[in-house]
Amino acid sequence: MCDAAPQPADPNGGKKQRWRRDQKPAAPRQPPAKGYADVGARSKLPSPSVPVPLSDEQVQQFIVEGFLELPPEDDGELHDSIFKQAVAFGRRAEELGNNVLPAIPDLVHVYESPRVRGAIESLLGPCYLLHPHRYCHTSERPAPQTWHRDSFWGHWHPRNACMYWIMALYFPQDTPLELGPTEIMPRSQWYNKDEKSDRGPYYGCARFNDREAESGVPAVNWHVHARPLCCSAGTVVLMHYDLWHRGGANISDGIRYMFKFQFSRMLSPALAPRLRSAPGEAIVWEKFFQEDVDAPARMQPVWQGVWDWLHGASEVPSQEDAEDAKVLLSDLLEGHGQDAFDPVRVAAAWKLARLCRARPPMLSKVLAALDQLLHLRGRNVMHVLDMLGPVAVPLLLEKPAVRQSADAVHGLGRCLDLADLDGGEAGAKALQALEEVLKGAKDPLVRICAAEALGCLRLQDTAWPLQQAVAEDTVGAVRATALHALIRLLTSGSLVEDSCLQALRATAQAVKPKDPDRYVRAYAAELCHRIDIVQQLAWDAPGANAAAMVESNRNAHIPPLVRWCTCGDGWHP
Incomplete structure (x- = not known):
C-alpha cells in the first residue's frame, strides 16, 4: 500500500554531504535572476x-x-x-x-x-x-x-x-x-x-x-x-x-x-526489451576480435550476455557444462585483489552465470560455493548474481549474506528486475527481506542497495518502505536512491491507483523544500513531474482498465524536467 510518509526529524543527521574531492568553500547563494536568464x-x-x-x-x-x-x-x-x-x-x-x-x-x-x-x-x-x-x-x-x-x-x-x-x-x-x-x-x-x-x-x-x-x-x-x-x-x-x-x-x-x-534506465528489459533492427540476422562477434590480444574470444560470453539481457532473452545457451564449474570458480578467484587478472575473472563470472541459466540444477551448487568461498561479496560475485535471473531469487533469499553484503543485495535486485513475481510468495519474501535490510542495516551502502533493489520489485506494497526511507533515513544517498526507486516503480506501472499517486506526491512535497541533499530534492521534483504525466494519461483515457494504463505509462514520452537546483550554486551545498 502507499501511505503518506512521516516527516523526517533530521534528514541528514546534522552532517553535510561531501560532493567532490576538491570541494571549495561555497560561494554566496545567488537567486536565479542574477547572472542567469529566465x-x-x-x-x-x-x-x-x-x-x-x-x-x-x-x-x-x-x-x-x-x-x-x-x-x-x-x-x-x-x-x-x-x-x-x-x-x-x-x-x-x-x-x-x-x-x-x-x-x-x-x-x-x-x-x-x-x-x-x-x-x-x-x-x-x-x-x-x-x-x-x-x-x-x-x-x-x-x-x-x-x-x-x-x-x-x-x-x-x-x-x-x-x-x-x-x-x-x-x-x-x-x-x-x-x-x-x-x-x-x-x-x-x-x-x-x-x-x-x-x-x-x-x-x-x-x-x-x-x-x-x-x-x-x-x-x-x-x-x-x-x-x-x-x-x-x-x-x-x-x-x-x-x-x-x-x-x-x-x-x-x-x-x-x-x-x-x-x-x-527506468524500465527493466523484461518489460521493455529492445527490438532488433535486423531480426533473424546472425550475430558475428568475431568482427570485434583483436589480433594482438591473447584469447580474443575470452570476452565474447560477456558481450553475448549483455546482448541477451538487453533483448529480454529468457533462454540463455551455454557452451560450458557441469564439469566446467570448478574451473570457472577457480578462474573467478584467480589473482584475487590484483587488477591484472580482471579479464580472466570477468569472463569466468559471465560464463558461470550463463552455465547456471542454461542448467538450473547447477545454480544451488554454484551459489553455495560463492557463499562459502567469498561470502557473496566482491564485484565479480556481483557479475554472476546480476545475470542469474528470477530463478535465483528464492535461493538468494535463503542466504544470510543478503542481509549483510551490499553486493548480494545488489545482485538480488538485478535478479528481481528480470522477474515478474505478481505478488506471490517469492515477492512477499523478497519484500520482507529488503524492508528489513533498508530499515536495519548499519552500513549505508547496504541500505542504498536495498532501496535500489526495492525499485526492481514491481509491487504496489513496495512503495511504503521506500516512502519511510525518504522521510526517516539520515543519509542523503539512501533517501535519494529510495526516491529513484519510487520513480522506477511509477514508470513501470506498479503505482497507478489515484490514492497511491496522491500519497507519493505528499511524500515528495514533504521533502522537496527543505532536504539538504540536492539529489533528494531533484528526485522529489522528478517524481512529481512524472505523477503529473501519469494523471494526465488517466484523464485522457477515462474508463481505461489497469492493464491499459500500465501499457500507456510504459510508452509515454517523458519530457525532461528543467529546473534550477536550489542548493547553493548547483554544485556546492
Whole structure:
C-alpha cells in the first residue's frame, strides 16, 4: 500500500554531504535572476519527435567498445548558439554545476533530437531518466588528467555491467587534438583498479597516471589503449558509465567546452526489451576480435550476455557444462585483489552465470560455493548474481549474506528486475527481506542497495518502505536512491491507483523544500513531474482498465524536467 510518509526529524543527521574531492568553500547563494536568464524566456521544450533507434551493429559496438559516437546533424546554428552561450559564461561555466541546463536550455534540443533520443532509448529503454547531475567541463590545462572513472555524483556504490546508467558527452565546438578533447580507453568498462584505492575494495576507482596506462596493467593485461575523441561541433558521444577516461591536454590558446549529461534506465528489459533492427540476422562477434590480444574470444560470453539481457532473452545457451564449474570458480578467484587478472575473472563470472541459466540444477551448487568461498561479496560475485535471473531469487533469499553484503543485495535486485513475481510468495519474501535490510542495516551502502533493489520489485506494497526511507533515513544517498526507486516503480506501472499517486506526491512535497541533499530534492521534483504525466494519461483515457494504463505509462514520452537546483550554486551545498 502507499501511505503518506512521516516527516523526517533530521534528514541528514546534522552532517553535510561531501560532493567532490576538491570541494571549495561555497560561494554566496545567488537567486536565479542574477547572472542567469529566465528559462521560459530562453527556450521552449521541443515537441516530441519520433526517435531514430540504433542499428543492431551500433548496439553491438557500444557493448564491445563501451562508447558510440553520434556525428553532428545539420543544425550548425544550434551548436553555434550553445557554444556562444558557453563562451559568454567563460570560466564560470563550470561553476554552474547542475544548473547548466536551465542556464543554457537550448541543450534540451540536443538531447531531445530524434537521433540522440533514439540512441539513448536503444540502450536504456523507453521513459529513461535525464539525471539531475550534469556538468560543463572546460579545459585550459596544458597537461592531461589522470585516468579515472566517475563516482555516482559524489556517492560510491556497486557498479553495473549492463546498461542501467550511461553518460552522454556533447561537444558544441570543433574539438581537434590540440584543444584537449576527452580521451577514452575503449573496452575498459569491465575492468577495475582496486590496488592503491582509497575507496574500498569494490569500486575500482583508483587512478592511472600516463606511465601506468601506457606500460602497466591497462596496456599489458587489459589490452586497452587511449583514444582521443577528436570531433566536429555537434558531436554526441554515448559512454558506458564505467569506461575509463580523462580530459586531454589543451595546448591551444582557446578553452575547450564539453557538456556531460547522465541518464538512467527506468524500465527493466523484461518489460521493455529492445527490438532488433535486423531480426533473424546472425550475430558475428568475431568482427570485434583483436589480433594482438591473447584469447580474443575470452570476452565474447560477456558481450553475448549483455546482448541477451538487453533483448529480454529468457533462454540463455551455454557452451560450458557441469564439469566446467570448478574451473570457472577457480578462474573467478584467480589473482584475487590484483587488477591484472580482471579479464580472466570477468569472463569466468559471465560464463558461470550463463552455465547456471542454461542448467538450473547447477545454480544451488554454484551459489553455495560463492557463499562459502567469498561470502557473496566482491564485484565479480556481483557479475554472476546480476545475470542469474528470477530463478535465483528464492535461493538468494535463503542466504544470510543478503542481509549483510551490499553486493548480494545488489545482485538480488538485478535478479528481481528480470522477474515478474505478481505478488506471490517469492515477492512477499523478497519484500520482507529488503524492508528489513533498508530499515536495519548499519552500513549505508547496504541500505542504498536495498532501496535500489526495492525499485526492481514491481509491487504496489513496495512503495511504503521506500516512502519511510525518504522521510526517516539520515543519509542523503539512501533517501535519494529510495526516491529513484519510487520513480522506477511509477514508470513501470506498479503505482497507478489515484490514492497511491496522491500519497507519493505528499511524500515528495514533504521533502522537496527543505532536504539538504540536492539529489533528494531533484528526485522529489522528478517524481512529481512524472505523477503529473501519469494523471494526465488517466484523464485522457477515462474508463481505461489497469492493464491499459500500465501499457500507456510504459510508452509515454517523458519530457525532461528543467529546473534550477536550489542548493547553493548547483554544485556546492
